[in-house]
Amino acid sequence: MRKDSFNNIGRKTDAHLLQALHILFTEIQVLKRAIQDSFQTADTTVELRDAAFVKDTVGVSDRTLLRYQNLGLIQVYQRDKGGKKYFQLDDVLRLKRYLNG
Known part of the structure; x- marks a missing residue:
C-alpha cells in the first residue's frame, strides 16, 4: 500500500x-x-433589540454578528416583515460577557 x-x-x-x-x-x-x-x-415579557443595538453594544461588525449567529453564540428571536432581525436583550448581554471575558 x-x-x-x-x-x-x-x-x-x-x-x-x-x-x-x-x-x-x-x-x-x-x-x-x-x-x-x-x-x-407566556406572562414574561421579552425585551428585544435590533441588530444595530447588538453591534453597538457588543462592538462587532455585520459580518462578525452573522458569524456568531452561525456558530450559535446568539440566536435571532424574531424578524419583522422587512427582514429586520431582533435579538433578546439577555442574549445580547450574555454574548457581551462571553466576548469580554
Missing part, C-alpha cells in the same frame, strides 16, 4: 467525521432552543 493512498483515506474519514460532528452540533442547538422555549412562560 502506498503512503499517499493511506493519507487520502484518512482525509475522507476526517471529512466524514467532521460532517457528522457538525450535524450533531446542529441537532443539539435545535434541542437546546426547544428546551429554552418550553421553559419560557
Whole structure:
C-alpha cells in the first residue's frame, strides 16, 4: 500500500467525521432552543433589540454578528416583515460577557 493512498483515506474519514460532528452540533442547538422555549412562560415579557443595538453594544461588525449567529453564540428571536432581525436583550448581554471575558 502506498503512503499517499493511506493519507487520502484518512482525509475522507476526517471529512466524514467532521460532517457528522457538525450535524450533531446542529441537532443539539435545535434541542437546546426547544428546551429554552418550553421553559419560557407566556406572562414574561421579552425585551428585544435590533441588530444595530447588538453591534453597538457588543462592538462587532455585520459580518462578525452573522458569524456568531452561525456558530450559535446568539440566536435571532424574531424578524419583522422587512427582514429586520431582533435579538433578546439577555442574549445580547450574555454574548457581551462571553466576548469580554
